[in-house]
Amino acid sequence: MKNFILISWKSLLNRSFVVGLTITCIALSTALLLTLEKIKDTAEGAFTQTVSQVDLLVGARSGQLQLLLFTVFNMGQPTNNVSWESYQYWKKNPAVDWTIPYSLGDSFRGFRTVATDENFFEHYRYKGNHSIQFKEGKPFEKMSEVVLGADAAAELGLHLGAKAIITHGVTQGVGFEHHDGHPFHVCGILKKTGTAVDRAVYFSLEDMEAMHMEHPPKGPVPIHDITSFFLRTKNRIEVLKLQRDINDYSKEPLMAVIPGMVLSELWKNLSYFEVLLKGISWIVAGFSLITLLLMMLSSLENRRREMTLFRTLGAHLSQIASFLVLEAVWVSGVGILIGWFLSRVGFLVLGPLMGDIVGVDSISWGLLPHEILLVSFILVGSILISLIPAVKVSRQVLKDGLTVKS
Amino acid sequence: MNSSIIQIENLTFQYDQSPPILKVSKFELKRGEKIFLAGPSGSGKTTFLELVAGLLNPTSGLLRVLDEDFSAQNTHHKDLVRKKWMSFIFQSFNLVPYLSVEENIRLPFWLGFRDERGDEQITKDFEHLIKGLDIASLQHKKVMELSFGQSQRVAAARAFLKRPKLLLADEPTSALDSDRRQDFLEILFDLAKNFETSMIFVSHDRSLESQFDRIVEIGEWK
Numbered sequence: 001m002k003n004f005i006l007i008s009w010k011s012l013l014n015r016s017f018v019v020g021l022t023i024t025c026i027a028l029s030t031a032l033l034l035t036l037e038k039i040k041d042t043a044e045g046a047f048t049q050t051v052s053q054v055d056l057l058v059g060a061r062s063g064q065l066q067l068l069l070f071t072v073f074n075m076g077q078p079t080n081n082v083s084w085e086s087y088q089y090w091k092k093n094p095a096v097d098w099t100i101p102y103s104l105g106d107s108f109r110g111f112r113t114v115a116t117d118e119n120f121f122e123h124y125r126y127k128g129n130h131s132i133q134f135k136e137g138k139p140f141e142k143m144s145e146v147v148l149g150a151d152a153a154a155e156l157g158l159h160l161g162a163k164a165i166i167t168h169g170v171t172q173g174v175g176f177e178h179h180d181g182h183p184f185h186v187c188g189i190l191k192k193t194g195t196a197v198d199r200a201v202y203f204s205l206e207d208m209e210a211m212h213m214e215h216p217p218k219g220p221v222p223i224h225d226i227t228s229f230f231l232r233t234k235n236r237i238e239v240l241k242l243q244r245d246i247n248d249y250s251k252e253p254l255m256a257v258i259p260g261m262v263l264s265e266l267w268k269n270l271s272y273f274e275v276l277l278k279g280i281s282w283i284v285a286g287f288s289l290i291t292l293l294l295m296m297l298s299s300l301e302n303r304r305r306e307m308t309l310f311r312t313l314g315a316h317l318s319q320i321a322s323f324l325v326l327e328a329v330w331v332s333g334v335g336i337l338i339g340w341f342l343s344r345v346g347f348l349v350l351g352p353l354m355g356d357i358v359g360v361d362s363i364s365w366g367l368l369p370h371e372i373l374l375v376s377f378i379l380v381g382s383i384l385i386s387l388i389p390a391v392k393v394s395r396q397v398l399k400d401g402l403t404v405k406s
Numbered sequence: 407m408n409s410s411i412i413q414i415e416n417l418t419f420q421y422d423q424s425p426p427i428l429k430v431s432k433f434e435l436k437r438g439e440k441i442f443l444a445g446p447s448g449s450g451k452t453t454f455l456e457l458v459a460g461l462l463n464p465t466s467g468l469l470r471v472l473d474e475d476f477s478a479q480n481t482h483h484k485d486l487v488r489k490k491w492m493s494f495i496f497q498s499f500n501l502v503p504y505l506s507v508e509e510n511i512r513l514p515f516w517l518g519f520r521d522e523r524g525d526e527q528i529t530k531d532f533e534h535l536i537k538g539l540d541i542a543s544l545q546h547k548k549v550m551e552l553s554f555g556q557s558q559r560v561a562a563a564r565a566f567l568k569r570p571k572l573l574l575a576d577e578p579t580s581a582l583d584s585d586r587r588q589d590f591l592e593i594l595f596d597l598a599k600n601f602e603t604s605m606i607f608v609s610h611d612r613s614l615e616s617q618f619d620r621i622v623e624i625g626e627w628k
Contacts, residue, residue, distance in 0.1 A: 314519050
């Protein structure tokens with residue numbers, strides 16, 4: 001068997017140019033398939049796990065999607081707020097473990113500002129159980145302190161202790177109306193999370209209120225309302241009941257949604273793009289298998305001579321057929337290995353270009369279970385396809401006898 | 407084992423509906439015998455070899471090869487008999503271009519040929535054979551680099567390393583000048599004698615026939 005494999009390998013080396021082209025073709029399509037799959041997985045993971053361990057997302061009654069977009073992705077503009085009294089009411093509900101108040105506000109040189117409190121740094125989780133970590137500094141403790149997301153800090157080039165002026169309204173550049181009277185200084189910079197957290201700027205709820213007062217009081221600033229809040233129950237079994245209760249709350253029209261569910265739904269709505277990408281990569285994989293078939297069929301005349309000789313030297317028909325199948329395994333196997341390597345390199349190059357919602361944190365060189373499924377499809381496909389020339393050559397060899405007959 | 411290597415009675419062969427292209431009323435090859443099979447081109451010499459090799463099935467008649475009834479056996483069984491007991495030498499030698507001299511000679515073993523000799527003995531036999539054929543120095547060369555005469559000897563070494571009981575040679579000397587033809591024939595005879603190999607030597611060149619035990623005219627069968 002060992003020598004049988006060796007003959008097959010030497011036979012391929014003898015046709016290295018055509019074989020090399022075929023291997024390249026299979027390598028590229030494997031790389032494409034794996035890279036797209038990996039990008040999709042990472043995007044989906046980052047997207048649907050932008051926030052985790054939150055049971056309910058509560059805001060003023062509007063659309064589920066809208067609530068999700070401005071609370072989780074800091075996108076768009078909330079139409080209505082939740083009063084501070086309602087927030088306090090639900091926060092004190094015995095079924096509630098913790099809450100994070102969230103007030104989406106102005107922009108700071110193109111990055112959204114978010115007013116919250118210490119609960120954000122303590123309880124916010126993403127991608128499973130990752131908590132908010134500080135690269136340097138610490139959470140804000142008093143007024144006029146601001147914490148920057150990793151990308152915000154990097155792109156603005158701000159360091160700990162730097163002064164920052166927050167503009168009013170949502171703009172990409174410098175705001176028209178500056179809150180000159182309310183300068184901040186940077187007290188903390190977060191580590192990269194690969195979520196919308198990286199592109200936001202955080203300060204206290206009191207600051208948010210004070211910023212919009214003409215004459216902020218010297219003492220404690222009263223808070224009137226927030227945009228929304230995250231909520232965690234003590235026991236998951238309470239979630240649906242609590243959701244119903246919040247939705248039925250008579251004092252204020254509120255809406256509670258389960259973020260994981262809405263995120264998955266939203267991802268499904270976006271998935272036509274994923275289907276398209278997948279379709280293209282499968283078509284490319286199909287073409288690479290056709291290339292393999294063409295390579296094998298085009299060399300069939302020569303192979304026929306070789307196989308006729310092998311038969312006279314003692315190879316039986318099944319051995320001759322398996323010789324061609326083995327050749328396909330070699331070509332697609334080497335192609336897949338190269339493609340696998342290329343896909344990881346491709347991911348390293350393309351990953352950072354994928355935008356801000358999707359962060360790429362690490363790359364694993366090993367094959368994941370569903371990637372193994374994908375490459376096995378190529379391998380099995382090439383084996384099946386090689387049966388065509390294998391059967392063809394076996395039939396001819398059977399007819400040929402000692403010498404090739406035209 | 408009986409003393410006949412090949413036994414044929416009333417054999418006919420034809421492709422599908424076409425008229426018979428070969429009829430053999432009686433033929434026998436005895437153990438150790440060397441037969442010269444003569445006949446003009448297209449007279450069915452190669453077809454005869456293919457029948458004997460088990461690569462074609464006779465249409466009717468008896469064909470016994472190495473104690474096996476080839477008219478009754480299936481393809482796979484005949485493949486096994488051929489693998490175990492037969493060797494071939496062709497006009498063009500049919501060496502595999504991308505393998506070295508040694509790999510070409512050992513090719514039948516790589517394709518699954520086994521006998522009672524162990525690997526060590528086979529290697530000894532291999533070394534003895536290439537020494538005897540004066541190709542030991544070429545062992546690791548690619549066969550593409552060999553001269554015609556060297557290729558011929560590699561083909562002979564490949565045929566005899568498995569100690570065949572039957573050698574079928576299809577015009578192996580037709581591309582050679584008369585001196586080389588004689589040399590090669592002597593090599594074949596020596597090896598056949600050593601390994602007690604019976605031989606059917608097909609050629610249209612009658613100048614060699616006197617050196618064989620028997621001459622069979624293929625035309626006489628029709």
